[in-house]
Amino acid sequence: MTVRVRDVMTTPAVTATEHDTIGEIVRLLLDEQAGSAPVVDERGAPVGTISLDVTAVRPDDDVATVAEMMRSTRTTILPVVDERRVVGTVTLDCLVAALRDDPASDSHHRRLADASAGTARPKEHP
Known part of the structure; x- marks a missing residue:
């Protein structure tokens, strides 16, 4: 048996809307203990991602x-x-x-x- 994404995904999805404020999104991510969330339009279609996880580099990196x-x-x-x-x-x-x-x-x-x-x-x- 092949395991599909639908078999392991979390529902309902934690999402933000394109009309939410940054404060509302941060509160949502913290409340849901999520590092990131898709941003969706009125139809629920993805338009981007917002994340609390930041990838950074150091000045001496190659x-x-x-x-x-x-x-x-x-x-x-x-x-x-x-x-x-x-x-x-x-x-x-x-x-x-x-x-x-x-x-x-x-x-x-x-x-x-x-x-x-x-x-x-x-x-x-x-």
């Missing part, structure tokens, strides 16, 4: 490693945290440019930069 992580998760911007404080942000565009421009980058890193170029820009919203 550019290629961070670029690969961002590419694989389709993330385009991350906070840079040093000693528990946000000290900046880094975008996939910046990392791709650094990998392309660095003469010390090996061919793997240049291929990563080329592959990431298509995912480096955030989606535009109408």
Whole structure:
């Protein structure tokens, strides 16, 4: 027997609406002990995700490693945290440019930069 998602999913789903305030969403996530939730429109169709879980990088992290992580998760911007404080942000565009421009980058890193170029820009919203 094949186990399907419907066999293990939690119902009803914890969701936020696109009209909820940030305070309402944070309260919902804390009350439901959920780290994230889909944001839905009036019909219940997903329009995004909101999360209390933050992925961050450190100033001394390797550019290629961070670029690969961002590419694989389709993330385009991350906070840079040093000693528990946000000290900046880094975008996939910046990392791709650094990998392309660095003469010390090996061919793997240049291929990563080329592959990431298509995912480096955030989606535009109408």
